[in-house]
Amino acid sequence: MRTVPRQRSGRPPWMLVLPALLGLAFLVLPLAGMLIRAPWTTLPQRLTEPHVLEALRLSLVCATVATVVCLLLGVPLAWLLARVDFPGRRVARALVTVPLVLPPVVGGVALLLVLGRRGLIGQWLADTFGVTLPFTTTGVIVAEAFVAMPFLVISVEGALRGADQRFEEAAATLGASRWTVFHRVTLPMIMPGVVAGAVLCWARALGEFGATITFAGNFPGTTRTMPLAVYLALETEPEAAIVLSLVLLAVSLIILASLRDRWVTSP
DSSP states (O other): OOOOOOOOOSOOOHHHHHHHHHHHHHHHHHHHHHHHHSOGGGHHHHHTSHHHHHHHHHHHHHHHHHHHHHHHHHHHHHHHHHHOOOTTHHHHHHHHHHHHHSOHHHHHHHHHHHHSTTSTTHHHHHHHHOOOOTTSHHHHHHHHHHHHHHHHHHHHHHHHHHSOTHHHHHHHHTTOOHHHHIIIIIHHHHHHHHHHHHHHHHHHHHTOOHHHHHHTOOOTTTTOOHHHHHHHHHHHOHHHHHHHHHHHHHHHHHHHHHHHHHHTOOO
């Protein structure tokens, strides 16, 4: 019987440890600096200010609704890319990942050209239904969903490709319809991937700035989310910007740590 050689224990090579420590410091030091410079004495008072609570509420609502939209559209899209062999599938997969590398401001401009009042679809929506998306809360949700959906699609597609299709084939053999196979067999198997993708999607939507300010503007109580409030406060009151940044950091860490450890971490 062939034995797998054990990894030798001992002092790790300095040529790996040194850049690893530098990388860790590069990621941690900015966060530590923000914690050190935070106005802890006035923090409770600043957190209860109306504009802070309003921006936080708007951010949480818009990010959650955007994640729901991504789930409704992204899960079927991921299933199509993973399970259906159609002409142009590679091109479609590449187009899905474009928002990952596209500058958010460019994404906002693209949304304006399509969904703006004079856009390709936006003008029709305004003339036919009287619906305008730019500079509204709905516009914030659209912008956040646009930049966040690729995270969900990539995660779910990877889970679908790794799922054992024999269970689906067995269910189909027993007479289950395609919809029954999907929501009774496929979806439970890939649920960890769906939840992981939804968490990443929600966190990305929560921190979106460029596409939001370009497509939805920066109006208090309507489109001013927490990232936009941070940017505005940084110009006039740096301590308030630090407080808002701490709120975003705390919310993101709590959500990512709790849900990701529950659904993604393997034993």
